[in-house]
Every structure is written in structure tokens, then in C-alpha cells.
Amino acid sequence: xxxxxxxxxxxVGGVGSAFLNQLARxxxxxQLILLARSTQTLLSPTPAYSPSIPATSDWQAAVSxxxxxxxxxxxxxxxxxxxxxxxxxxxLVDNTSDPALAASYPAFLRRGIxxxxxNKKGFSSDLxxxxxxxASAATGNALVxxxxxxxxxxxxxxxxxxxxxxxxxxxxxEGVFSGTLSFLFNTFAPSGASSSAKWSDVVSQAKELGYxxxxxxxxxxxxxxxxxxxxxxxxxxxxxxxxxxFPIESLIPDELASLPSTADGIAQFMTRLPEFDGQMAAIKxxxxxxxxxxxxxxxxxxxxxxxxxGLQQFDRDxxxxxxxxxDNIINFYTKRYGGNPLIVQGAGAGGDVTAxxxxxxxxxxxxxxx
Amino acid sequence: xxxxxxxxxxxVGGVGSAFLNQLARxxxxxQLILLARSTQTLLSPTPAYSPSIPATSDWQAAVSxxxxxxxxxxxxxxxxxxxxxxxxxxxLVDNTSDPALAASYPAFLRRGIxxxxxNKKGFSSDLxxxxxxxASAATGNALVxxxxxxxxxxxxxxxxxxxxxxxxxxxxxEGVFSGTLSFLFNTFAPSGASSSAKWSDVVSQAKELGYxxxxxxxxxxxxxxxxxxxxxxxxxxxxxxxxxxFPIESLIPDELASLPSTADGIAQFMTRLPEFDGQMAAIKxxxxxxxxxxxxxxxxxxxxxxxxxGLQQFDRDxxxxxxxxxDNIINFYTKRYGGNPLIVQGAGAGGDVTAxxxxxxxxxxxxxxx
Numbered sequence: 072x073x074x075x076x077x078x079x080x081x082x083v084g085g086v087g088s089a090f091l092n093q094l095a096r097x098x099x100x101x102q103l104i105l106l107a108r109s110t111q112t113l114l115s116p117t118p119a120y121s122p123s124i125p126a127t128s129d130w131q132a133a134v135s136x137x138x139x140x141x142x143x144x145x146x147x148x149x150x151x152x153x154x155x156x157x158x159x160x161x162x163l164v165d166n167t168s169d170p171a172l173a174a175s176y177p178a179f180l181r182r183g184i185x186x187x188x189x190n191k192k193g194f195s196s197d198l199x200x201x202x203x204x205x206a207s208a209a210t211g212n213a214l215v216x217x218x219x220x221x222x223x224x225x226x227x228x229x230x231x232x233x234x235x236x237x238x239x240x241x242x243x244x245e246g247v248f249s250g251t252l253s254f255l256f257n258t259f260a261p262s263g264a265s266s267s268a269k270w271s272d273v274v275s276q277a278k279e280l281g282y283x284x285x286x287x288x289x290x291x292x293x294x295x296x297x298x299x300x301x302x303x304x305x306x307x308x309x310x311x312x313x314x315x316x317f318p319i320e321s322l323i324p325d326e327l328a329s330l331p332s333t334a335d336g337i338a339q340f341m342t343r344l345p346e347f348d349g350q351m352a353a354i355k356x357x358x359x360x361x362x363x364x365x366x367x368x369x370x371x372x373x374x375x376x377x378x379x380x381g382l383q384q385f386d387r388d389x390x391x392x393x394x395x396x397x398d399n400i401i402n403f404y405t406k407r408y409g410g411n412p413l414i415v416q417g418a419g420a421g422g423d424v425t426a427x428x429x430x431x432x433x434x435x436x437x438x439x440x441x
Numbered sequence: 442x443x444x445x446x447x448x449x450x451x452x453v454g455g456v457g458s459a460f461l462n463q464l465a466r467x468x469x470x471x472q473l474i475l476l477a478r479s480t481q482t483l484l485s486p487t488p489a490y491s492p493s494i495p496a497t498s499d500w501q502a503a504v505s506x507x508x509x510x511x512x513x514x515x516x517x518x519x520x521x522x523x524x525x526x527x528x529x530x531x532x533l534v535d536n537t538s539d540p541a542l543a544a545s546y547p548a549f550l551r552r553g554i555x556x557x558x559x560n561k562k563g564f565s566s567d568l569x570x571x572x573x574x575x576a577s578a579a580t581g582n583a584l585v586x587x588x589x590x591x592x593x594x595x596x597x598x599x600x601x602x603x604x605x606x607x608x609x610x611x612x613x614x615e616g617v618f619s620g621t622l623s624f625l626f627n628t629f630a631p632s633g634a635s636s637s638a639k640w641s642d643v644v645s646q647a648k649e650l651g652y653x654x655x656x657x658x659x660x661x662x663x664x665x666x667x668x669x670x671x672x673x674x675x676x677x678x679x680x681x682x683x684x685x686x687f688p689i690e691s692l693i694p695d696e697l698a699s700l701p702s703t704a705d706g707i708a709q710f711m712t713r714l715p716e717f718d719g720q721m722a723a724i725k726x727x728x729x730x731x732x733x734x735x736x737x738x739x740x741x742x743x744x745x746x747x748x749x750x751g752l753q754q755f756d757r758d759x760x761x762x763x764x765x766x767x768d769n770i771i772n773f774y775t776k777r778y779g780g781n782p783l784i785v786q787g788a789g790a791g792g793d794v795t796a797x798x799x800x801x802x803x804x805x806x807x808x809x810x811x
Contacts, residue, residue: 096608225783226596226603233596233801238466263758388633390786393758398781407794411768413595413787416760423777431603439809 076440077157079105079150082166086189088128089426090166095126101162101437105153106133114140120157147175155182160440164429165190174200177207187432189219189425195298195314201305214436219428221299222399222419230415231306240406241307245370248299250397250420251290252367254282260355260364262392270351271344282397286332291322297380300369304378307371311378320381358384364392390414446810447490447527449475449520452536456559458498459796460536465496471532471807475523476503484510490527517545525552530810534799535560544570547577557802559589559795565668565684571675584806589798591669592769592789600785601676610776611677615740618669620767620790621660622737624652630725630734632762640721641714652767656702661692667750670739674748677741681748690751728754734762760784
């Protein structure tokens with residue numbers, strides 16, 4: 072009989088709720104002993120670390136479980152102390168996008184607490200944090216899994232790690248890494264037909280469908296894609312210093328970049344965006360004249376040590392041009408795979424599929440700790 | 442310090458040699474204590490199980506290592522006894538396609554020996570063997586990894602297992618699962634242009650390029666694809682009794698099926714194949730009239746509990762129609778992924794990429810046993 076494994080979960084938003092629903096149905100799930108949202112924390116009482124918290128996305132149901140300890144927000148240090156004192160190995164699932172929590176991963180790991188997370192911040196910020204995370208994991212004999220930091224539940228991180236670990240030479244990685252930008256360009260410049268859609272109308276439509284961040288500039292600035300490329304480039308062996316230490320093409324017109332990120336500023340941005348439709352139409356038509364379509368892609372050239380994020384033209388019959396809806400596509404070019412890349416494609420955003428990557432990682436960590 | 446893990450490897454053919462080359466470069470590789478080809482076996486001497494055998498695809502170099510025990514072929518039982526008496530956990534890598542060895546997996550597993558293999562036979566034969574393998578693994582607290590049984594090193598088995606384990610509902614799996622048949626149809630009926638190639642010429646070309654089995658009928662009968670579909674269907678939850686318990690469309694003309702599988706029989710087959718070019722041309726033209734192309738695919742409809750292997754028509758702009766060279770493509774349709782499937786695509790055959798799946802599995806098994 073394996074000794075029990077203990078679990079702390081932070082974040083009960085879209086991904087967090089979907090994860091808790093999946094956790095509730097996992098066989099051999101670890102014991103949930105800490106569940107935190109921004110202002111509240113539920114804990115199994117010490118020293119027994121029992122009863123455990125029911126895995127449910129219904130916070131009220133969790134709170135009403137008898138005999139749990141309720142608290143306000145705890146510091147990362149308090150959470151690490153609580154988890155490391157549990158009578159067995161413990162795992163922290165970080166379902167937030169909090170950079171401060173990510174910065175504390177090394178402290179968790181050094182204390183033997185494994186980390187599973189879709190939070191990109193720890194892996195795509197300063198290179199020093201990346202190195203500290205993996206060195207601390209080795210020191211603490213703890214594990215770090217973060218499949219959902221790129222392409223949500225798609226097997227991207229695991230595939231790249233397998234290629235590298237088995238000695239393949241990854242030469243280039245190229246793809247569409249943002250569901251939002253995928254939708255925008257698949258709609259604005261479809262590969263199969265010509266479209267007269269105006270750029271600003273497509274952005275409005277995506278915003279109304281909930282495909283963009285509340286402030287669409289958080290998608291259009293390319294930073295989310297740049298963070299994903301930073302992670303992949305580092306796994307492929309490049310020492311990328313920071314997520315902005317390579318060329319990132321922003322789709323925000325300079326004139327609109329400084330509008331505040333308030334409701335009013337966002338409204339002004341959307342109102343003024345049509346002024347720039349001509350610029351985007353010219354880019355689209357330039358590609359069409361070459362018989363191609365324009366797409367927003369990220370790429371890593373491992374040999375040249377180059378990472379790039381921005382617009383690029385693709386043949387109409389290429390896999391990248393033919394992408395549908397808000398799908399992601401990731402092409403791995405390697406020595407073993409030769410001319411045709413290993414391709415992974417599908418939905419790269421959304422609570423359920425992001426949570427799936429987290430749950431699958433959790434299963435693997437539990438298997439390794441058991 | 443983790444206790445050492447011991448490794449036995451059977452088979453030094455194309456995949457076996459590529460695997461040994463990868464093994465030689467793995468950090469933290471387990472200690473190779475048994476290396477067998479059809480008529481010879483090298484063993485680390487008992488009771489120390491030391492020195493270990495150098496991981497090399499050069500059999501003569503391995504044989505010339507001092508102090509190793511040399512033997513003829515050992516029975517599965519003898520190999521299991523040797524490995525299970527090693528002073529630590531042990532793993533058997535089966536790089537053969539031997540059905541007899543596969544039938545003995547349960548005996549290895551019950552004795553605590555984990556199995557890593559690209560050999561499809563154990564997982565695609567009678568359902569009773571499949572069940573015995575996984576029940577024996579549970580009994581022996583041993584692991585079974587077989588990524589390379591479908592799509593070689595492509596992340597197919599692992600992705601499907603993750604979908605199932607995290608509670609997604611896989612509704613349909615569809616794809617091109619044979620590199621040989623992929624090449625044949627991508628050449629015979631390309632999606633982007635019309636081709637006047639004769640079927641028999643395309644088969645001859647593939648045979649000369651080494652893309653077919655020595656007897657091309659071993660590809661054309663569809664059984665290799667049927668075995669892969671059997672494995673996927675079982676992981677998806679269907680109790681498929683045997684690899685021939687569902688419709689399999691053979692591309693071998695009835696009149697040529699009974700020719701012997703000798704050099705002479707194969708030569709007769711190739712000589713007479715042009716007689717049937719008209720039949721294949723009619724199939725191709727039928728698809729063209731519908732604006733489509735024909736492809737040889739396998740599919741699992743989980744809800745209807747239907748597995749099918751054979752020819753089907755696809756839209757010219759579909760991912761299956763647009764496949765290049767000898768690539769495989771696997772589409773997973775699931776409840777979470779919705780209308781657009783999760784797609785994995787790339788080379789699905791070849792020594793290096795098949796061995797990569799084996800090496801990546803071995804790394805995971807070592808991590809779990811450590």
C-alpha cells in the first residue's frame with residue numbers, strides 16, 4: 072500500500088473549476104488538503120491533515136464541509152510550510168496566472184513539494200527563475216510538470232521533452248500558439264476563399280464571442296505567444312534571457328498603445344481600431360498577391376538561436392494556413408523526423424482542455440511519487 | 442541514491458540497433474545485463490550481475506566485452522528468471538515482432554519485470570492476452586509501456602491514455618496508420634494535382650524504395666493497420682476480441698492472395714498486379730468525380746463500437762487528403778475537443794523514430810521505478 076499523497080490547489084477560476092471537476096473523478100486522486108482562492112483558504116486541520124476537502128468547483132459546498140479550517144489568503148511561505156509538514160509527499164497545483172506565486176516555486180520545490188501548473192509565468196520570465204526552478208526541483212527531489220503552459224492540453228511540452236531526452240536534434244519549432252490570433256487570422260484571411268472582412272470587425276466579433284482577453288490588446292501585443300516560445304526555446308536548449316529579449320511584432324497600432332486598460336480605454340481602443348483597417352488590409356493583400364495568406368506565428372530556430380513572434384506569409388495549402396477556428400498547431404522539425412515535421416494540432420485554449428493537461432500531469436506526478 | 446535498475450533487450454534489427462544507439466547516450470540509463478538476438482544471448486555474470494553490457498548496436502563489440510556470459514537462445518522463462526533475480530527492479534525491452542515472446546509478457550510482469558516494446562502482437566491479438574497483460578502488471582506491480590506500437594514515436598498511445606485517464610469522452614479516432622499505405626495513396630491520388638500513375642507502378646516504386654515489407658501483400662492486406670486500430674479501440678474502452686473481428690478491406694486481388702510468400706510467389710504477385718490496375722483506377726476516378734481523393738484509413742467509432750479499416754473518400758482540403766510522403770495522421774475526436782479533433786501527424790515508421798518511442802517509454806519507466 073503506497074503512502075498517501077497530499078494536494079494543495081490554488082485558483083478556482085475557469086481552469087481551476089474545470090480541474091476540480093476532473094479531480095473529483097480521478098481514481099487514486101491525492102488527498103486535497105488545501106484549496107485557495109484570492110481571499111480565502113480552506114485547509115484540512117493539522118496535525119492529522121484530515122478530513123480532506125471534497126474536490127468540487129462549488130466553493131460553498133467545499134466551505135460547508137465540517138471540520139475544515141478556514142483562513143484568509145496565506146503567503147506562499149505559509150502554504151509551503153503547511154504542505155511540507157503533511158505526513159507524506161505533497162503536490163501544489165497552481166491554477167492561477169500569478170507571477171508572484173510562480174516566483175516562489177523554487178521555495179516549494181526545495182522543500183520537496185512538487186509543482187503542477189498551467190501558469191506560464193515561472194517558465195517564461197527571467198532565465199534565472201527558470202534555472203532556479205529546475206535546480207530546486209533536483210535539490211528537493213521534487214517534480215515540475217507544466218504541459219498546459221503551451222497549447223493547453225495538447226501534447227507539446229511532453230513531446231518536445233521526449234525528443235530532447237532521447238537525443239533527437241530539434242532544429243526548428245514553428246506554429247500558431249494563440250487561439251485568439253488563430254481565430255482572428257483564419258477569419259480575416261481564410262485559406263480556402265477570399266474574404267472582405269475588415270480587421271476591426273473581426274476583432275470585435277472575437278471580443279463578443281469571448282475569444283479575446285477583456286482588453287484585446289493583451290492578445291494583440293503578442294506577449295502571450297512570446298512567453299510560450301520562450302518556454303519551448305528553453306526546453307530545446309536556448310538560454311532565452313526573458314520573454315521580450317527577441318523580436319515580437321505587436322498588432323496594436325502605436326497610436327492606441329498608450330490608451331489605459333480601463334473600460335473606457337478599451338472602449339476607445341475598439342472605437343478607433345477601424346482607422347487602421349487599411350494597414351491590415353494592405354498586409355493581407357500583399358500576401359494574396361504572392362498567392363499566400365498571412366498568419367501570426369512563433370518560431371524557434373535552434374541552430375541560429377533565433378526566436379521570432381509575428382506575421383508571416385504561408386502557402387495556401389500549408390497546414391498552418393489551413394488551420395480552423397481557434398486551433399493551435401505546433402510543427403517540430405528534427406533530425407530524426409527529416410523533411411516532414413512532427414505536428415500536434417487542436418484546441419489550445421479553454422478551461423476543460425487546459426485542465427486536462429493539468430490533470431494528466433498530476434496523474435504522472437502521483438505515479439512517480441507513489 | 443536510487444537503487445540500480447536492470448535492463449534486458451531482445452532484438453537487434455533495425456529498431457533494436459537504433460534503440461541501442463539511443464540507449465548509449467541516455468543519462469541515467471539502466472544497466473544492460475541481457476542482450477539477445479535470435480540465436481545468441483549475452484548476459485552479465487551472476488550472481489553479481491556485473492559487469493554490464495555496453496549499449497552498442499555493434500554485436501561484435503558487445504560480444505568482445507570481457508567477462509560476459511555467452512549463451513544460445515534462452516526461453517522466455519529462462520530470461521524472466523534471470524532478470525527477476527537481479528538485485529533491483531528490472532525492465533525487458535522487446536524490440537522484436539515475435540508473437541511468442543509477446544504471449545509471455547504476463548509471466549514477466551507477474552514476476553515484477555516491466556515491459557517496454559514496439560511489438561504490437563501482445564496488445565493486438567486475442568483480448569484475453571491484452572487483459573492478462575494488464576492484470577499481471579497490477580499483480581506484479583510492474584509497468585507496461587508501448588507507445589511505438591502505433592505511429593512509432595508519435596505521441597499517440599500516451600495522448601489517448603491521457604484523454605481517457607482525465608475523463609474525456611473519446612467519440613471517434615480516425616487516421617492513416619501505415620506509412621506504406623500513406624505513401625502509396627499520396628502518390629497514386631495526390632490531393633493537389635491529378636496523377637496518371639498506375640497502381641502497380643506505385644507499388645513497385647514503394648517496394649524499390651524499401652517502403653514496403655519484403656512481400657508487399659503484408660502491407661496491402663491491411664492487417665498491420667487492423668492491429669493498430671485494435672490497440673487504440675481497446676484503450677478507448679472497446680472489447681475488441683481479435684484484430685480480425687471487424688471489417689478489414691484487403692487491397693490484395695483475390696486471384697493473387699494465394700500465391701506463396703516465397704521470392705518466386707512475390708515476383709509472380711508483382712508481375713500480375715498490373716492486371717488489376719483498372720480496378721484501382723476506377724476507385725480513384727470514382728472519388729475524383731465526387732471532388733474527393735481516396736485514402737486507406739482506420740477508424741474507431743466508440744459510441745457505435747465499430748472499428749473499420751479500408752478505403753474511404755476525403756475532401757481534397759482535408760488534413761487526411763493533404764498528408765505528405767509516408768506520414769501518419771491520427772485524429773482524436775472527443776467531447777472536450779469538440780468539432781475540431783486533436784491531431785498528431787508525422788513519420789510513423791522507421792528505425793530511429795520507432796526507437797525514439799521505445800527510449801522515451803524506457804525513461805518514463807525508469808523514472809517511475811526509481
